[in-house]
Amino acid sequence: MAGTAAGDPLLSRLRGVVRGGDTVLDVGCGPGRFALALAPEAAKVVAVDPSPVMLSLLRRQARRDGVDNVETVTGRWQDVHVEAADVALCSYVLPLIEDAGDFLAKLDASCRRQAFVYLSAFSTDALFDPFWRRFHGAARNPAPTYLDAMAVLDELGVSARVEIVELPVRSRFTSVAAAARDYRQNLLLADTAEVRKELRSLLAPWLVRTDDGLRPPLQTTPAAILRWKPTGAGRQSLPSPRSARHRAVAGS
Numbered sequence: 001m002a003g004t005a006a007g008d009p010l011l012s013r014l015r016g017v018v019r020g021g022d023t024v025l026d027v028g029c030g031p032g033r034f035a036l037a038l039a040p041e042a043a044k045v046v047a048v049d050p051s052p053v054m055l056s057l058l059r060r061q062a063r064r065d066g067v068d069n070v071e072t073v074t075g076r077w078q079d080v081h082v083e084a085a086d087v088a089l090c091s092y093v094l095p096l097i098e099d100a101g102d103f104l105a106k107l108d109a110s111c112r113r114q115a116f117v118y119l120s121a122f123s124t125d126a127l128f129d130p131f132w133r134r135f136h137g138a139a140r141n142p143a144p145t146y147l148d149a150m151a152v153l154d155e156l157g158v159s160a161r162v163e164i165v166e167l168p169v170r171s172r173f174t175s176v177a178a179a180a181r182d183y184r185q186n187l188l189l190a191d192t193a194e195v196r197k198e199l200r201s202l203l204a205p206w207l208v209r210t211d212d213g214l215r216p217p218l219q220t221t222p223a224a225i226l227r228w229k230p231t232g233a234g235r236q237s238l239p240s241p242r243s244a245r246h247r248a249v250a251g252s
């Protein structure tokens with residue numbers, strides 16, 4: 001997910017619908033890989049994220065790229081007030097949201113032509129599961145996937161089209177010890193010499209060596225692009241907006 005959106009399947013789908021003169025809304029934009037890639041093709045992009053750090057990264061990159069038509073809005077999507085846009089997207093945010101219903105209803109209500117939600121079609125917990133069982137003695141509850149998002153949209157009366165795409169697994173570790181540190185955190189394990197040693201012995205034969213480091217034994221994972229024409233289903237139940245900080249990139 002990190003880095004630019006170049007080559008990402010969602011970007012080509014978005015480019016297929018964004019026309020010159022359009023406004024685009026990127027909800028949970030992070031450092032802005034989609035917002036920045038779409039800015040040259042749109043009249044304006046509004047990029048919303050609660051993290052000031054993410055938004056300052058976005059603004060810094062925008063200045064480097066000479067992009068001056070991205071407006072950043074600091075706040076949670078549930079709380080901010082923004083104008084409806086022609087095209088709205090929300091990439092890899094939904095699993096972080098407790099009340100996906102209100103969140104998606106607001107996305108639907110804030111978009112005039114086409115809404116996109118992008119999220120994994122693969123629970124990374126599946127990857128961690130054998131390790132989780134080994135240390136915790138039970139299966140790990142899987143995180144939500146696109147199927148849960150589809151069910152929520154269905155409840156809202158939104159019928160989304162689904163496309164499954166494959167994304168390359170980009171995570172690389174410089175060493176087994178580095179992987180063990182990462183997995184220890186993901187597996188919520190205590191930082192003891194014993195845990196570190198056991199993790200290293202489990203990971204060493206499992207990780208795959210590549211030219212640029214060690215990776216999990218998967219080359220790609222599936223992701224889902226959900227897209228729909230807005231129904232206005234959410235308009236009746238929009239949460240009341242709180243104040244948010246809007247900033248245009250130019251001069252920030």
Ligand SMILES: C[S@@+](CC[C@H](N)C(=O)[O-])C[C@H]1O[C@@H](n2cnc3c(N)ncnc32)[C@H](O)[C@@H]1O
Binds near residue numbers: 075090097
């Ligand atoms: C995994 S990142 C995805 C960033 C970007 N959309 C991408 O695909 O590269 C998740 C982002 O969602 C943001 N986020 C978390 N809760 C949010 C909320 N309630 N409303 C809007 N954004 C939120 C986080 O701050 C973070 O930048």
